Amino acid sequence: MxxxxxxxxxxxxxxxxxxxxxxxxxxxxxxxxxxxxxxxxxxxxxxxxxxxxxxxxxxxxxxxxxxxxxxxxxxxxxxxxxxxxxxxxxxxxxxxxxxxxxxxxxxxxxxxxxxxxxxxxxxxPLAGLTAWQALADAAEVAPGDRVLVHAGGGGVGHLAVQIAKARGAHVVATASAAKHDFVRGLGADEVVDYRAVDITEAIGGMDVVLDTVGGAVARRSIEVLRPGGLLLTIVDRMDTGLRAATIDAGRRFAGLTVEPDHVGLEALAALVQDGQLRxxxxxxxxxxxxxxxxxxxxxxxxxxxxxxxx
Missing domain, CATH: 3.90.180.10 (Medium-chain alcohol dehydrogenases, catalytic domain)
Structure with missing residues (x-):
């Protein structure tokens, strides 16, 4: 072969x-x-x-x-x-x-x-399971939740936006200006140009943040969460300093590594079949x-x- x-x-x-x-x-x-x-x-x-x-x-x-x-x-x-x-x-x-x-x-x-x-x-599979295991399994996103997805036009991000919307969330996404129309077309309720504005001034009261970028973006995300809100990172999952800062601020922290999971794959396939995920x-x-x-x-x-x- x-x-x-x-x-x-x-x-x-x-x-x-x-x-x-x-x-x-x-x-x-x-x-x-x-x-x-x-x-x-x-x-x-x-x-x-x-x-x-x-x-x-x-x-x-x-x-x-x-x-x-x-x-x-x-x-x-x-x-x-x-x-x-x-x-x-x-x-x-x-x-x-x-x-x-x-x-x-x-x-x-x-x-x-x-x-x-x-x-x-x-x-x-990899990007979709990452988004599913973060939003559905770890965060248990439910109707009415406010969810921020960083890099909403990327591999994980564009699927995460759609999954959060399918679960009834109000979805805010960050993206470069060139990707705003694309991300809105995925169903995002609000799109923020992370290059043009400070997210801590433009966004607030989030129940869940899905960090796909890491570094300073993950740190600033703590401030946009409501008290008790959840910072989920797929990048800085081993960052003990980020975990401590999140918890000290009265927020929750979870670092996620994607795993093979036929149940999650079946959930993704069902969303695709229903026209809720593309x-x-x-x-x-x-x-x-x-x-x-x-x-x-x-x-x-x-x-x-x-x-x-x-």
Missing amino acids: RAVTQDAFGDPTVLHVVDLPKPAPLPSEVLVRVHATGINPVDAMVRSGAFPMLGQPPFVLGWDISGVVEEVVPGVTRFEVGDEVFGMPFFPRAGNGYAEYVAVPSRQLARKSAAVDHDHAAAL PYVEHSLPLEEAAKAHELIESGRTQGKIVLTV
């Missing part, structure tokens, strides 16, 4: 296509013929060596996949050959998503909604252009998601 690998840490040019053996699924697993795989910022961090969570190269990057079940090991009851599925296998261990075939535990997959193609389904794919590139996809994700200007077609 074709797969994208790397032999050393470095810039996007270290990525190259090779022929590797097709994986053989183990008990509890299915073999998926991958049609599309999503690109996430963590992919670039692992590739460069900035976040070497897979150890030393060589390895195959990628966790977001959408495809068709090609083989089912006896004993697996959730899927049959020919089912269209999507998921985020093995994160944070190697998911091997930049490849034509992936062997995946069946409970790390869900059936793809017929309302989207494989490219858009592949844009959902992943936006800005760039769809062939597998052979993985290096270009990494250049785009590292530019920091991506709107929505980038996927590779396989």
